[in-house]
Amino acid sequence: MVHGIRIALFLWAGSCAIAPAAGQDSGDTGNPVYDQRFFDRTQPSNAYEMVALLPAFTIAEGMADVRGYSGVAGNVLIDGQRPAGKTDTLEAILKRLPASRVARIELIRAGTAGYDMQGHALLANVILVKTGTIGGRIEAEQALYRHGLRAPRVSAQATFDGRGRVIDLFATVYREIDDEHGFGVRNRFASDGTPLRLVDYAQPEGADVAQATLAYRQPLFGGTLRLNGLVQDKRKFADIAHAVIFPAPDAIVGSERKHARTYEGGLRYDRALGPADDLELVGSYRSVTTVGIDRESTAWEYSVSDERSNASEAILRAALRHHRGGATIEIGAEGAVNSLDVRNALVEDGEPVPLPQANVRVAERRAELFVTASRPFGARTMAEFGVRYEISRLSQTGDIDLVKSFAFWKPRARLVWAPAPNRTIRLLAERAVGQLDFGDFVGAASLTSGTISAGNADLEPDSLWRVELSYERRFGAGSFTLAARREWISDLVDQLPVVVDGVLYDAVGNIGAARRDTVEASLKWPLDGFGARGVVVTADFVARRGRATDPATGERRPISGDLPVEARVALAHDIPAWRLRWGGSYAFARTETAFKVEEIEADHLAGRLDLFVEYRPDARWTLRLFGKNLTDSAATRTRDIYAGIRGDGALRYRELRVLRSGRYVGLTVQRSFGG
Structure with missing residues (x-):
C-alpha cells in the first residue's frame, strides 16, 4: 500500500510539472537551453553544481588512464569544446568556474549537427560570459x-x-x-576462527599536491585556437605501524612514499570551412615521472621496495564534420605514440630479491580511423551509425623481448525515439575494445600486503559486445532515467596464475569469456510542488552482475x-x-x-x-x-x-x-x- 502511494505521488508530480521550468528554452536545434533563471532557485556556486542540476544528465568523466582521445572523452563541453588536457578531471575544471561566469548551459542530444558526441547520448555545453x-x-x-x-x-x-x-x-x-584509511586493527584468524595474530594497526594515507595550469584562446585564420599547459607535483604518503599484541608483543613499522611529476601541453584548433563543414585538430603531449619507495622494518628485518617509471603520450587527432538538413557525417583519424619505462627492485636485509619481469620498457604506436553518421527520421526518431578501426603495434624490451600487433573493428549503432516531448527511449548496440595497462606487463612487490605479482607479456586487450536500452522521463526541472545493459565479453582481463622459474605468482591476464548485466537508475526531484520550495532530492543507483570462469x-x-x-x-x-x-x-x-x-x-x-x-x-x-x-x-x-x-x-x-x-x-x- 505504502509503495503504491509513493508511485502515485511520483507520477502525479511528473504529470503536473511537464511544462518547462523557468529559465529553460529550446535552442535553434531543439535542444533544451538552461540560462541563469533556471539556476536562481538553487544558488549554485560553480559550474559543476550547475551541470549536476540539469534534468536527465549525469556527468561522465573522461578516462584519463586510457591512451588517446577517441571514445574516451567526457560528456561536458566548455564553449563548445572539450578540454584538450587529460590530467585535470571535469569535476576539477568545472568547480574552478564560478557560477557568475556561466551565461547558459545547452543540453545537446545525439544527432545534433556540428558536435562530436564521442559515443555519449547527451552532452552539456557550458557557455561562458564574454x-x-x-x-x-x-x-x-x-x-x-x-x-x-x-x-x-x-x-x-x-x-x-x-x-x-x-x-x-x-x-x-x-x-x-584518504578517508578510506586510518586507524584500527589488522588481525589474522585460522579457518576455525582461532586468533593467530592480533594487531593494533595504523595506516593514515594522503598526498601533498601543487598544480598550475594555463589556458589561452584566440581567433586565428577564421577559427579558434586553444592552448593549454599543466604542471603537477604530487607526493603520496602513508605511515604504517603494527603493534602486535598476540601471540607475542612486537612492532612493525613501515612507510610508503610516491612522488609523481606530470607535465602536459596541448592545442585544439577548430574552424568552419563553410556553412556546412567544420574542421577540428587536436594535439597533446604528456609525461609522468614516478618514484615510489616503500619501507618496512622490525627488530630483526628490513625491506625496501623501489619502483621507478617514466611514461609519455603524444596524440594527434583530426576530424572533419559535414552537416546539412539535420544530418551529420564525421570522418577523422587519430595517431598516438605511448611509452612506459619501469625499473622495480626489492631488497630484504640488504640482499636483492628477484622480481619477474621487473625491468621492462613498453612502447606502442597506435592509429585509428573513424566515421560517424547521424540523421533524423521524422520529428521523433534519430539514428546514429559509426565505425572505428584501430591498429596498434606493441613492443616490450628489457627482461623480455616481444612484439605484438592488434587490429579491431568497433562498430556502433544508436536509435533514439521521443514518443512525447518529455520522454526519450534509446537503444544502443556497439562493440568496444579495452586497452592494456602497461603496468600489468611489469612485476612488482607490495610490502604492505606482503605479495609479489608477476608481469604478463602475453596479455591481450579484452573486447565486448554491448546492448543497452534506456528510458528518460523529464518533468519540469526534474527527471527520472532508467537503463539496462548487457555485455558479452571476450578475453576478459582478470587475475590468473603465472609460473616463472618454477615459482607461482599472481598476474593480470586473459581468463576467457564473461558476461555482465547492469541496471542504472537516476532521479532528480524538485519538491516545489509539495510546498518544499528550493528543495531538490537526487538519487543514483547501479546494480551489476558479472559472471566469469x-x-x-x-x-x-x-x-x-x-x-x-x-x-x-x-x-x-x-x-x-x-x-x-x-x-x-x-x-x-x-x-x-x-x-x-x-x-x-x-x-x-x-x-x-x-x-x-x-x-x-x-x-x-x-x-x-x-x-x-x-x-x-x-x-x-x-x-x-x-x-x-x-x-x-x-x-x-x-x-x-x-x-x-x-x-x-x-x-x-x-x-x-x-x-
Whole structure:
C-alpha cells in the first residue's frame, strides 16, 4: 500500500510539472537551453553544481588512464569544446568556474549537427560570459581530522578576457587525506576462527599536491585556437605501524612514499570551412615521472621496495564534420605514440630479491580511423551509425623481448525515439575494445600486503559486445532515467596464475569469456510542488552482475573489481532570502572483491553521511562549512589466504583489517573579484 502511494505521488508530480521550468528554452536545434533563471532557485556556486542540476544528465568523466582521445572523452563541453588536457578531471575544471561566469548551459542530444558526441547520448555545453574584463576567485580551505590530521587548500584563479583573447590561470596547493584509511586493527584468524595474530594497526594515507595550469584562446585564420599547459607535483604518503599484541608483543613499522611529476601541453584548433563543414585538430603531449619507495622494518628485518617509471603520450587527432538538413557525417583519424619505462627492485636485509619481469620498457604506436553518421527520421526518431578501426603495434624490451600487433573493428549503432516531448527511449548496440595497462606487463612487490605479482607479456586487450536500452522521463526541472545493459565479453582481463622459474605468482591476464548485466537508475526531484520550495532530492543507483570462469577453481564467479551495488541519495535546500544553502548526501555501503590466485580480497566501505551549510553574505563572498563521514564508518578489508592455488589448497588464514579515519569537518572561504 505504502509503495503504491509513493508511485502515485511520483507520477502525479511528473504529470503536473511537464511544462518547462523557468529559465529553460529550446535552442535553434531543439535542444533544451538552461540560462541563469533556471539556476536562481538553487544558488549554485560553480559550474559543476550547475551541470549536476540539469534534468536527465549525469556527468561522465573522461578516462584519463586510457591512451588517446577517441571514445574516451567526457560528456561536458566548455564553449563548445572539450578540454584538450587529460590530467585535470571535469569535476576539477568545472568547480574552478564560478557560477557568475556561466551565461547558459545547452543540453545537446545525439544527432545534433556540428558536435562530436564521442559515443555519449547527451552532452552539456557550458557557455561562458564574454565579460571583456579581468576576473577570478581566491579560495582557502581547512579540514580537520581525528588524530590531528589536517588538509589545507589554497587556490587562485584569474581570467583575462579582452578582444577575443582569453587567458585562464589557475594555481593550487593542497593536502588530501584518504578517508578510506586510518586507524584500527589488522588481525589474522585460522579457518576455525582461532586468533593467530592480533594487531593494533595504523595506516593514515594522503598526498601533498601543487598544480598550475594555463589556458589561452584566440581567433586565428577564421577559427579558434586553444592552448593549454599543466604542471603537477604530487607526493603520496602513508605511515604504517603494527603493534602486535598476540601471540607475542612486537612492532612493525613501515612507510610508503610516491612522488609523481606530470607535465602536459596541448592545442585544439577548430574552424568552419563553410556553412556546412567544420574542421577540428587536436594535439597533446604528456609525461609522468614516478618514484615510489616503500619501507618496512622490525627488530630483526628490513625491506625496501623501489619502483621507478617514466611514461609519455603524444596524440594527434583530426576530424572533419559535414552537416546539412539535420544530418551529420564525421570522418577523422587519430595517431598516438605511448611509452612506459619501469625499473622495480626489492631488497630484504640488504640482499636483492628477484622480481619477474621487473625491468621492462613498453612502447606502442597506435592509429585509428573513424566515421560517424547521424540523421533524423521524422520529428521523433534519430539514428546514429559509426565505425572505428584501430591498429596498434606493441613492443616490450628489457627482461623480455616481444612484439605484438592488434587490429579491431568497433562498430556502433544508436536509435533514439521521443514518443512525447518529455520522454526519450534509446537503444544502443556497439562493440568496444579495452586497452592494456602497461603496468600489468611489469612485476612488482607490495610490502604492505606482503605479495609479489608477476608481469604478463602475453596479455591481450579484452573486447565486448554491448546492448543497452534506456528510458528518460523529464518533468519540469526534474527527471527520472532508467537503463539496462548487457555485455558479452571476450578475453576478459582478470587475475590468473603465472609460473616463472618454477615459482607461482599472481598476474593480470586473459581468463576467457564473461558476461555482465547492469541496471542504472537516476532521479532528480524538485519538491516545489509539495510546498518544499528550493528543495531538490537526487538519487543514483547501479546494480551489476558479472559472471566469469575462475582459472584457479574452474567455477563461475563474479568479475574481479565489479561493484555489485552502488547507491547514493542527496538533498539540497536553497533559501535565497537568507542567502543560505544546506544539504547532505548518504552513500550506501559497497563491496569490491578481487579473486586472486592464492587469495580472495574483499573491500567493504560502510555507508557514509556528509552534510554542508553554505552562506553568502554578498555576491563576492561564499562561506561553506562541511562535515564528512559523520557516521564514522569503517573501511573493512577481508583477505582469505590459501595454501597454494585456490581450489587445490586449504585456507591458511583469514586477515581482517578494519580502519577508521573518523569524522572530519572543514571550512571553505571563497572571494571572487573583477567581472
